Amino acid sequence: MMDNQNHFEKLYREFHVLVFNVALNYLQNTEDAEEVTQDVFVKVYNSLENFNQKSSHKTWIYRITINQCLDYLKHKNSQKRVFIFGKKSQNEQEYLNTSTFEHPGILMEHKEEAAILFNVINTLTENQKTAFLLSKLDGLSNPEISEIMQLSISSVESLVFRAKSALKDKLAEKFNHYRKK
Structure with a gap:
């Protein structure tokens, strides 16, 4: 049986590009995607021993990545809202939709x-x-x-x-x- 550290390193090598690309497609911003990628692998590392073999590692990691992206967007939008109410913007929706579009692909x-x-x-x-x-x-x-x-x-x-x-x-x-x- 592979120890957790080696297992984690193998998963990271195998899936970090995939995780980054999924996050990038979701968030359309390189820095945000890098942050989510880190968060995903922290989560993977912390839940590795609880991983049930019902699904493949790939499916499991996709699922974690999508959830991290959704959480990240919710958090980011709530941050923007706080900022907006401080600034009294007339059009909240307009502000929320001006994400910095940056997709290296x-x-x-x-x-x-x-x-x-x-x-x-x-x-x-x-x-x-x-x-x-x-x-x-x-x-x-x-x-x-x-x-x-x-x-x-x-x-x-x-x-x-x-x-x-x-x-x-x-x-x-x-x-x-x-x-x-």
């Missing part, structure tokens, strides 16, 4: 379109966003996503379908708005 000339796309992705429900990102950006199959999200395969298919429909509608609206300018 996207070429400079595509930054604007990518920022628009991710802005719209960020308006999806938590489950739609998760299913969509895992399916379209991570390229996972519906059975893999169903295991990570602990939902039925048909629920995953439905979430991805609804996410795509919502994105299509919202992007069409956005681009019509830009065309009219």
Whole structure:
């Protein structure tokens, strides 16, 4: 049996890039993704001995990563809200949606379109966003996503379908708005 330290180091080597990429797709900011990646591996290290073999390490780590991202976003938005009420902003929503878009995987000339796309992705429900990102950006199959999200395969298919429909509608609206300018 491998001791925890070696086991942890092996998991870190195997999954730290995956965790960082998932966090980056969720948060669209390198520093935030690095912070969440650290938090994920602290959690992995601390819960390694409680890991049940019911799911694979990959599924387990995906699950922790998604939960850390969701917690991070909730915390960040509550921080912004406190800041806003101190400053008396007229439009809270506008402020909350101006995240610093910074995704190293996207070429400079595509930054604007990518920022628009991710802005719209960020308006999806938590489950739609998760299913969509895992399916379209991570390229996972519906059975893999169903295991990570602990939902039925048909629920995953439905979430991805609804996410795509919502994105299509919202992007069409956005681009019509830009065309009219």
